[in-house]
Amino acid sequence: MxxxxxxxxxxxxxxxxxxxxxxxxxxxxxxxxxxxxxxxxxxxxxxxxxxxxxxxxxxxxxxxxxxxxxxxxxxxxxxxxxxxxxxxxxxxxxxxxxxxxxxxxxxxxxxxxxxxxxxxxxxxxxxxxxxxxxxxxxxxxxxxxxxxxINIEESKGFPELYEDFIRMKSNYFESLSLQQIKGALLNQQQLTVDSGRKMAQTSAFTRSVYIKEFARRVSNGICQLCEKEAPFLDKQGTPFLEVHHIHYLSKGGTDTINNVVALCPNCHRKIHQLELEEDFKKISIRASENMLE
Ligand SMILES: [Zn+2]
Ligand SMILES: [Zn+2]
Structure with missing residues (x-):
């Protein structure tokens, strides 16, 4: 695991x-x-x-x-x-x-x-x-x-705790509509604007799990590059797609909904390996479409 x-x-x-x-x-x-x-x-x-x-x-x-x-x-x-x-x-x-x-x-x-x-x-x-x-x-x-x-795989109870969290997370997001996820993001953004650096930092951390969920949700189980169905369902029965940041976080890209897409593992690898201009353009367009959802 x-x-x-x-x-x-x-x-x-x-x-x-x-x-x-x-x-x-x-x-x-x-x-x-x-x-x-x-x-x-x-x-x-x-x-x-x-x-x-x-x-x-x-x-x-x-x-x-x-x-x-x-x-x-x-x-x-x-x-x-x-x-x-x-x-x-x-x-x-x-x-x-x-x-x-x-x-x-x-x-x-x-x-x-x-x-x-x-x-x-x-x-x-x-x-x-x-x-x-x-x-x-x-x-x-x-x-x-x-x-x-601490060996995470062997530590007593860690894998079980982790699975328990994944279950809770999946139930939680299932209970939220896309609009509620967007709403949560908007709220957190407002908090960031209203307060100082510390809050901004905390809020950026809090936000990221919602942003990933947003990207997965708007993709509807379809890879946003090759447009094929996710290759398999995860343990919770959700299509398995990975969230990619179009402008890399490591190069100053932001963790915001206009900078993420959901990709199948194949395309995700390809994008990082080849960094093709045409792929970049395509996912950028997809990301701006995601915003309208
Ligand atoms: Zn793909
Ligand atoms: Zn990536």
Missing amino acids: NIKMDLSEILLYFELFEKEKKRRPWLNELNMMLYFLEDYDQVEVFHNKLQEEFYNLLQNRFISGSLIYFIEDYEVCIKLKEKVLNKKSKRFKYKMMFEHQILLSKTKEQAIKIIKEAKDFEVEFEEEWTENYDSLELIRERQKKWRKK
């Missing part, structure tokens, strides 16, 4: 989860969501979402322990550490937080200072930690190890 989720799906998972199960996700469920995050920006969005839902989550050993693995910046590290390590949470002795900060320090003096500060929290470091500063490489190694520790 190909288990993959982007942040937008994770945020949707969160919402659908609470609605259906009438409880907050447990640690293994959160763990799975966290696993798919790609960088600290995403972590922050995820984290903000958690804070909206959970009080005092930062005190939670799991979440702060995992967040630290995404940090490569000294200032960000201090900020997280300060949130986590107030005197009240002293008993947790987050040694990891201090280690991380030492490894991100740029001078020996800075490292020594942190080691002294750690003592106030009853965290002891051996002498040699004074030599460990400025080791981003070491941090990256640890991050890699941490990610490897």
Whole structure:
């Protein structure tokens, strides 16, 4: 099984989860969501979402322990550490937080200072930690190890949780009309316009799962390049098509409904492999037609 989720799906998972199960996700469920995050920006969005839902989550050993693995910046590290390590949470002795900060320090003096500060929290470091500063490489190694520790296919319950999400997602979108999907997108766009960068970022993440659904929905199961039927139905019985961004996101293309089409896997590969002008023109026209649906 190909288990993959982007942040937008994770945020949707969160919402659908609470609605259906009438409880907050447990640690293994959160763990799975966290696993798919790609960088600290995403972590922050995820984290903000958690804070909206959970009080005092930062005190939670799991979440702060995992967040630290995404940090490569000294200032960000201090900020997280300060949130986590107030005197009240002293008993947790987050040694990891201090280690991380030492490894991100740029001078020996800075490292020594942190080691002294750690003592106030009853965290002891051996002498040699004074030599460990400025080791981003070491941090990256640890991050890699941490990610490897979780094998998504084998982790207990992950495939089941994932399937459960796919089912919830498919039921949810089935319950929405195309106009409602467009409406949701419009709403989110309005939010983006009305507020600052942070909101725009969050909203962009939230939106993307709706945009994919929009593209699939307007395609009616027909590839928008070769105009043949999708090659097979997925487990939920929906025609399998992939969503393609006409102007690549990696090159500044936007995640908006005028920039996506639904393609069969064959055409999707062809477009990326050959990048033919005629294909590009055709799908651009299709995308503008999609908008009128
Ligand atoms: Zn096709
Ligand atoms: Zn593509």
